[in-house]
Amino acid sequence: METYDVIVIGAGPVGENAADRARRGGLSVALIEAELVGGECSYWACMPSKTLLRPGAARAATTGIPGLPEPGPLDPAEVFAWRDRVTGEGDDQGQEDWLASVGITLIRGHGRLAGVRRVEVTAGELPEGVSTTRALEARRAVVVATGSVPVLPDIPGLAEASPWSSRDATAADAVPESLIVLGGGVVGCEMATAYADLGSHVTLIARGGLLGSVEPFAGAAVADSLRAAGVDVRTGTSVTRVERRGTTVTVTVGGGDEAQQVTAAEILVATGRTPRTADVGLESVGLDPATALAIDDTTAVLTARGDDAGGEAPWLYACGDVTGRAATTHQGKYQARVCGDVLAASFGEGDTGTGTATASVERVADAPPWSPLRATADHGAQTQVVFTRPQVAWVGLTRAEADAAGRDVDEVAVDLTSAAGAGVTHPDYAGRAHLLVDRERRVIVGATFVGPDAGEMLHAATIAIVGEVSMDRLWHAVPAFPTVSEVWLRLCETYGL
Numbered sequence: 001m002e003t004y005d006v007i008v009i010g011a012g013p014v015g016e017n018a019a020d021r022a023r024r025g026g027l028s029v030a031l032i033e034a035e036l037v038g039g040e041c042s043y044w045a046c047m048p049s050k051t052l053l054r055p056g057a058a059r060a061a062t063t064g065i066p067g068l069p070e071p072g073p074l075d076p077a078e079v080f081a082w083r084d085r086v087t088g089e090g091d092d093q094g095q096e097d098w099l100a101s102v103g104i105t106l107i108r109g110h111g112r113l114a115g116v117r118r119v120e121v122t123a124g125e126l127p128e129g130v131s132t133t134r135a136l137e138a139r140r141a142v143v144v145a146t147g148s149v150p151v152l153p154d155i156p157g158l159a160e161a162s163p164w165s166s167r168d169a170t171a172a173d174a175v176p177e178s179l180i181v182l183g184g185g186v187v188g189c190e191m192a193t194a195y196a197d198l199g200s201h202v203t204l205i206a207r208g209g210l211l212g213s214v215e216p217f218a219g220a221a222v223a224d225s226l227r228a229a230g231v232d233v234r235t236g237t238s239v240t241r242v243e244r245r246g247t248t249v250t251v252t253v254g255g256g257d258e259a260q261q262v263t264a265a266e267i268l269v270a271t272g273r274t275p276r277t278a279d280v281g282l283e284s285v286g287l288d289p290a291t292a293l294a295i296d297d298t299t300a301v302l303t304a305r306g307d308d309a310g311g312e313a314p315w316l317y318a319c320g321d322v323t324g325r326a327a328t329t330h331q332g333k334y335q336a337r338v339c340g341d342v343l344a345a346s347f348g349e350g351d352t353g354t355g356t357a358t359a360s361v362e363r364v365a366d367a368p369p370w371s372p373l374r375a376t377a378d379h380g381a382q383t384q385v386v387f388t389r390p391q392v393a394w395v396g397l398t399r400a401e402a403d404a405a406g407r408d409v410d411e412v413a414v415d416l417t418s419a420a421g422a423g424v425t426h427p428d429y430a431g432r433a434h435l436l437v438d439r440e441r442r443v444i445v446g447a448t449f450v451g452p453d454a455g456e457m458l459h460a461a462t463i464a465i466v467g468e469v470s471m472d473r474l475w476h477a478v479p480a481f482p483t484v485s486e487v488w489l490r491l492c493e494t495y496g497l
């Protein structure tokens, strides 16, 4: 039995951060990884997808600028080569070296809980029938950071057609002549944009509108722009059958007399992801492997407050995609920082390891809402950027969410072209900013920006929300002229200031 203070299962961006913060707090940490250290984000998600999207975005930003020659088509081979450099050609040695340098023990293999504070690791890549299982025990805590897996909808013929997942789309080395994208969420819209940029004839099929969880004007702007780029965008319809024959895939869209067929060289399924809770041994500690690991704001798993030092301390923690709370790298890493700090504060330096950690645990339990020991931003200040053209960026509530929560809000919206900076950025600059302001408290509770580089405008809104800055105070935050950020002045004016 190998023993560590903390065992983290999953070395994606989230697990790495939890391990790092716990280690900095003086705890011994083992980090278990079944595939590549750095996780989905580094090799098959955020990093490669944003690299594939960047050349098209740069081309669009410089197309139509007076005095600049029109840029030509993208060179897919060069784009893929850049993607490979950004993803380190799938080699995680650099990350492994970093873990060693900070004193975290990396254990390669598949980790599973095997009871309270017990973890078994099965090494991969062994001959069939040979299994090497290492038994580990956590003196203090186990953190589950196993991420998520894509959902394959139950559509006749879809599984048999071996469709692309987001991994295939972000790791491809060639551009299919035509591509059907199933799903109008973030990944569907981003990959439709990237592959249209790379020269594929893209058909995007979405059950609802695009980017359905955001303000409706955002999805509409992305749909318009995809159509202008030649993408066949079909919203409000479903695929009812899929068939791959030879080098083509045919999907049936809609049913009955309205049914239509679309044929393409490849099909990408981007219909969402689900927490990776299967095969993590959750049943061994009485948890349901079919559901997300619900956590409290200290990132302790809600139903696993078990017997630990002093009989008080939670021992099982989770962060990142596996919690179902947030499905972005930055929010998951935020939870991970909280998690690592909570573990360090509960059990780290100062705790001799011989007695109980009750006093420290109580200090953690009494921490105020905005202390580093609480994942408070998860509730009203989650941020996300969709790297489509236009970009879509939002933080906090949407109007629909505010209504559902019974919040009394004022809506304030202006076109980005109302800021002088827009006109000097691009002659055809377009976009919109939208705020939700709590009527009584006059503080922002939600913000959405749609436009070129809208993601860079988001953080001002995030700070205003987290800091609960009133609109009256924001009036005194004077944006520089002529920047696109001057839209904040327009928003204040439209609010009535």
Ligand SMILES: Cc1cc2nc3c(=O)[nH]c(=O)nc-3n(C[C@H](O)[C@H](O)[C@H](O)COP(=O)(O)OP(=O)(O)OC[C@H]3O[C@@H](n4cnc5c(N)ncnc54)[C@H](O)[C@@H]3O)c2cc1C
Pocket: 009, 010, 011, 012, 013, 014, 015, 032, 033, 034, 035, 036, 037, 038, 039, 040, 041, 042, 044, 045, 046, 047, 049, 050, 109, 110, 111, 112, 145, 146, 147, 148, 166, 170, 187, 276, 279, 280, 319, 320, 321, 322, 326, 327, 328, 329, 330, 331, 332
């Ligand atoms: C195409 C795409 C693009 C995206 N773009 C962005 C973006 O631009 N910005 C953004 O913020 N988010 C983006 N996301 C979401 C982001 O990738 C995830 O939110 C993030 O990767 C979650 O991190 P994680 O550490 O929780 O999980 P993961 O990154 O999935 O890491 C989990 C790790 O755990 C390992 N693991 C799982 N089970 C076990 C086990 N039992 N034993 C050992 N190891 C195990 C896995 O191998 C993996 O390495 C994107 C997602 C996709 C699919």
